[in-house]
Amino acid sequence: MSSSSAAFVEGAVDYSTRIPNNVGLVNDARVLKAMEQWYPSYIDWWMNMGPDGFQTSDVYLRTAVSIDPKGWAQFGYVKMPDYRWGILLAPQEENRLVNFGSNKGEKAWQDIPGEHRASLRRLVVIQGDTEPASVEQQRALGATAPSLYDMRNLFQVNVEEGRHLWAMVYLLQKYFGRDGREEAEGLLQRRSGDPDKPRMLGAFNEATPDWLSFFMFTFFTDRDGKMQLESLAQSGFDPLSRTCRFMLTEEAHHMFVGETGVGRVIERTCEAMKGAGIDDPYDIDRVRALGVIDLPTIQKKANLHFSLSLDLFGSEISTNAANFYNAGLKGRFMETKIDDDHVLTNATYSVLKYVDGQIRYIDEPALTALNMRLRDDYAKDCQGGVNRWNKVIEKYGIDFKLTLPSVAFNRQIGEFRSVHTSPEAQILSDEEWIKNRDKWLPSSDDGAFIHTLMKPCWEKGQYASWISAPKVGVDGKPGDFEYVAIHRG
Amino acid sequence: MPEDVVSSELRKQHLIDPEICIRCNTCEATCPVGAVTHDDNNYVVDAEKCNFCLDCIAPCPTGSIDNWRVVRAAWSLEDQLGWNELPPQEDIAGDTSQLTGDAVEDEIEALLATAHAGAGGKVGPPESAAKPAVNLFRRPKPAIAVVQGNYRITAPDTESDVRHIVLGFGDTPFPVLEGQSIGIVPPGTRADGKPHDVRLYSIASARDGEKRSANNLALTVKRVPGGVGSNYVCDLKIGDKVQVTGPFGATFLMPNAHDANVIMICTGTGSAPFRAFTEQRRRTGQNATGKFVLLFGARTPQELPYFGPLQKVPDSLLEKHLVFSRVPGSDKEYVQDRIRREAADMGALLQSPKTHIFICGLKGMEAGVDEALADVCRKHRLDWTALKPDMRAQGRFHVETY
Numbered sequence: 001m002s003s004s005s006a007a008f009v010e011g012a013v014d015y016s017t018r019i020p021n022n023v024g025l026v027n028d029a030r031v032l033k034a035m036e037q038w039y040p041s042y043i044d045w046w047m048n049m050g051p052d053g054f055q056t057s058d059v060y061l062r063t064a065v066s067i068d069p070k071g072w073a074q075f076g077y078v079k080m081p082d083y084r085w086g087i088l089l090a091p092q093e094e095n096r097l098v099n100f101g102s103n104k105g106e107k108a109w110q111d112i113p114g115e116h117r118a119s120l121r122r123l124v125v126i127q128g129d130t131e132p133a134s135v136e137q138q139r140a141l142g143a144t145a146p147s148l149y150d151m152r153n154l155f156q157v158n159v160e161e162g163r164h165l166w167a168m169v170y171l172l173q174k175y176f177g178r179d180g181r182e183e184a185e186g187l188l189q190r191r192s193g194d195p196d197k198p199r200m201l202g203a204f205n206e207a208t209p210d211w212l213s214f215f216m217f218t219f220f221t222d223r224d225g226k227m228q229l230e231s232l233a234q235s236g237f238d239p240l241s242r243t244c245r246f247m248l249t250e251e252a253h254h255m256f257v258g259e260t261g262v263g264r265v266i267e268r269t270c271e272a273m274k275g276a277g278i279d280d281p282y283d284i285d286r287v288r289a290l291g292v293i294d295l296p297t298i299q300k301k302a303n304l305h306f307s308l309s310l311d312l313f314g315s316e317i318s319t320n321a322a323n324f325y326n327a328g329l330k331g332r333f334m335e336t337k338i339d340d341d342h343v344l345t346n347a348t349y350s351v352l353k354y355v356d357g358q359i360r361y362i363d364e365p366a367l368t369a370l371n372m373r374l375r376d377d378y379a380k381d382c383q384g385g386v387n388r389w390n391k392v393i394e395k396y397g398i399d400f401k402l403t404l405p406s407v408a409f410n411r412q413i414g415e416f417r418s419v420h421t422s423p424e425a426q427i428l429s430d431e432e433w434i435k436n437r438d439k440w441l442p443s444s445d446d447g448a449f450i451h452t453l454m455k456p457c458w459e460k461g462q463y464a465s466w467i468s469a470p471k472v473g474v475d476g477k478p479g480d481f482e483y484v485a486i487h488r489g
Numbered sequence: 490m491p492e493d494v495v496s497s498e499l500r501k502q503h504l505i506d507p508e509i510c511i512r513c514n515t516c517e518a519t520c521p522v523g524a525v526t527h528d529d530n531n532y533v534v535d536a537e538k539c540n541f542c543l544d545c546i547a548p549c550p551t552g553s554i555d556n557w558r559v560v561r562a563a564w565s566l567e568d569q570l571g572w573n574e575l576p577p578q579e580d581i582a583g584d585t586s587q588l589t590g591d592a593v594e595d596e597i598e599a600l601l602a603t604a605h606a607g608a609g610g611k612v613g614p615p616e617s618a619a620k621p622a623v624n625l626f627r628r629p630k631p632a633i634a635v636v637q638g639n640y641r642i643t644a645p646d647t648e649s650d651v652r653h654i655v656l657g658f659g660d661t662p663f664p665v666l667e668g669q670s671i672g673i674v675p676p677g678t679r680a681d682g683k684p685h686d687v688r689l690y691s692i693a694s695a696r697d698g699e700k701r702s703a704n705n706l707a708l709t710v711k712r713v714p715g716g717v718g719s720n721y722v723c724d725l726k727i728g729d730k731v732q733v734t735g736p737f738g739a740t741f742l743m744p745n746a747h748d749a750n751v752i753m754i755c756t757g758t759g760s761a762p763f764r765a766f767t768e769q770r771r772r773t774g775q776n777a778t779g780k781f782v783l784l785f786g787a788r789t790p791q792e793l794p795y796f797g798p799l800q801k802v803p804d805s806l807l808e809k810h811l812v813f814s815r816v817p818g819s820d821k822e823y824v825q826d827r828i829r830r831e832a833a834d835m836g837a838l839l840q841s842p843k844t845h846i847f848i849c850g851l852k853g854m855e856a857g858v859d860e861a862l863a864d865v866c867r868k869h870r871l872d873w874t875a876l877k878p879d880m881r882a883q884g885r886f887h888v889e890t891y
Contacts, residue, residue, distance in 0.1 A: 058747070058748070065697075065773070066697070066702055073547040073548060074773065075619065075745060076617075076745050076746070076747055076773065077617075077746055077747045077748065077776075078747075078776065079776070082776055226513075248515075248518075249515055249518075249519075249548050251513075252511070252513035252514075252515045252548075252550045253550035255511050255513050255550070256511050256513070256550040256551045259511045260509070260511070260551070380529075381512075384512050384529065385511065385512075387530075388508075388511075391573060471506075471508065471509055472509060472551075472552040472553075473552075474552075475552075475619065475620065476552065476555070476620040477616070478616070481616065485748075
């Protein structure tokens with residue numbers, strides 16, 4: 001039988017080096033060596049900070065073996081530390097151009113323009129820092145997984161966040177010399193929630209204490225990741241663009257875990273309410289007695305995670321954002337599909353601001369308002385998922401509608417950091433805020449109740465009381481498929 | 490569906506399940522022909538543009554993309570954008586007899602049913618098998634493959650002429666899995682003026698190509714004296730164009746699980762799917778713990794397809810039992826004899842719920858192999874008559890014979 005080794009062809013991933021890649025690493029001795037030196041530190045980090053207690057389990061994971069559509073979703077059982085992390089870039093488009101900013105129309109850069117080096121390094125490091133951070137935040141969740149299916153999805157998210165770290169580290173090692181090497185090490189040294197060496201962004205230092213938080217995080221916070229990656233995928237710096245384009249295909253799975261995870265929690269709640277003849281969603285004690293999470297608490301969780309994620313977009317008005325755009329480094333969401341001049345020097349954009357004690361829209365130069373614009377696109381994207389959730393509630397005939405709170409609600413960064421508002425953007429005194437806070441955000445009692453539900457459910461095909469089974473399995477697998485063969489190490 | 494566009498022609502339509510889709514845009518970004526589009530509500534597929542290339546299927550994170558309906562008239566984009574859930578499959582079974590396209594699928598169904606009959610009942614795919622694409626190309630609109638190689642793989646001085654044929658599909662996506670078959674229709678007509686029947690051939694290469702990512706596949710074909718199909722295929726020259734239908738087969742598939750044990754029993758060109766299995770395991774099974782065991786019978790080493798290359802496959806990848814029935818000076822040995830000789834190992838494997846048995850070759854081998862497996866079971870206090878239906882129900886016992 002054939003024993004010929006795979007030839008290197010476009011799209012194929014080279015497994016001849018220790019690090020699977022489609023960037024010709026075998027011919028790039030300097031970067032290969034740098035990555036090989038970084039690899040043990042990474043594995044060390046993974047063993048210490050990755051999923052706790054499941055490193056020897058066999059997990060039914062998807063691995064990319066090639067970047068073409070047929071090859072990048074290969075399923076099989078893998079022990080997570082053996083996952084083939086690697087460096088995968090979307091195929092290079094011939095004659096790709098810089099599509100926006102003052103350099104619009106130039107050929108896309110294969111190397112970094114010297115004057116943008118510092119800005120780009122910062123963009124890559126910030127993006128890179130979020131990837132290991134979320135793995136750290138989620139490392140204890142395996143122990144309370146509501147099913148093997150969900151456990152597998154968690155681990156898939158984790159290994160892919162790991163791979164996204166690889167993607168960013170490759171850019172650092174390849175294009176930023178010694179600085180890049182130091183940053184690559186730094187990414188493994190910061191720790192989510194550590195007061196001495198925290199991760200760079202606030203939401204990535206918050207705890208993920210339970211599975212509803214995990215689903216909300218993947219829905220809301222990973223969606224910020226999607227928006228950021230989309231904007232970086234527009235970059236005139238071609239290797240960054242290609243890296244982010246491939247990451248987006250993986251990121252989509254994380255959106256899926258979040259949207260369907262919350263959806264299945266809602267479905268189970270509605271089903272249990274109907275079964276018990278409860279029509280009033282605010283009859284919280286009776287609903288909770290059914291072993292499911294009441295809809296008002298789900299709304300509070302959504303309020304929290306939406307507002308935390310909005311902070312990730314930074315200040316509404318930002319000269320940094322303007323500079324990145326003008327330089328052709330970071331575009332807008334779906335930049336090439338927008339019908340305008342892609343330079344924006346004369347355009348304006350309506351920005352929601354807090355002025356003279358009022359919340360209102362004010363026209364600002366479009367260039368400095370780019371963060372705001374991306375955040376608007378993000379909120380619209382979130383609303384699509386919330387609509388789906390509401391369809392589930394509607395199907396059961398329960399009179400309740402989930403909503404996204406106002407962007408002014410519960411903010412720590414930007415225009416609204418100094419003002420308290422209700423989810424409907426009504427301005428509140430400190431006193432009113434303190435009095436009502438627990439109506440809108442998860443209280444410690446809510447957290448304690450959810451915590452009581454977090455019991456592992458590891459029988460094949462079984463699901464915890466508070467979540468319904470998914471409509472379809474991963475990779476078309478049947479309901480009782482053993483997604484994780486647990487061997488506790 | 491609007492009633493004024495009812496057509497007698499049935500077609501298969503690709504649809505996205507709005508209840509599962511998360512609007513991530515991956516399919517739209519992936520589709521090479523721009524068939525996927527969306528509004529704020531749904532992602533939808535334009536039936537007039539979709540060419541069934543399946544590029545969008547694997548990258549979809551949800552599985553919502555993998556939905557198909559047989560329809561009289563395609564659902565329009567407007568229909569699909571308004572959906573909250575997929576419509577059920579309309580009951581159109583009564584109409585299919587009029588359709589030339591489906592008659593071809595019936596022909597294939599019949600061939601596969603006959604080939605799989607030896608399993609003795611309904612068989613599902615192995616639990617860990619990947620989901621196959623089937624019926625992408627049918628007789629009215631076959632894929633055109635170009636011959637990239639045609640090598641004799643039995644010794645030249647034997648009467649058994651077995652060929653290794655490599656077919657390339659160029660830019661036409663033709664996704665296959667190990668264990669699937671393709672159909673080849675010989676050109677020309679039969680004596681009665683009708684087109685030739687389709688011939689089914691097992692794919693002998695791994696899913697990502699005979700050569701990786703080259704979009705090609707290999708077949709193992711034996712020349713049958715007077716046979717229209719086999720002589721056509723065995724005489725193909727490099728550069729010849731071949732009309733190919735398929736892929737076919739959704740049960741006789743390689744298990745992907747790394748801990749799956751796979752016992753492969755074959756004669757002659759029945760080795761084709763097992764060459765595919767072994768190559769796929771070689772490419773992706775670096776962490777595999779399951780055993781791969783091949784029991785391969787031929788009259789002589791010279792007549793055993795792939796005898797040379799098989800010698801080079803390491804034992805760590807594949808435990809090989811090559812047995813011969815016509816070697817002068819040696820006792821006759823058939824695959825069933827070797828199964829009995831290896832009863833200790835075989836029995837241990839049969840006791841494992843991870844073990845899959847695949848039998849492929851001439852119909853004549855079925856009975857002997859079945860008896861040998863029953864003997865092995867008796868020695869290990871197992872009941873083959875009970876174990877076999879269990880394994881079949883779990884997609885762990887597969888027969889494809891002709």
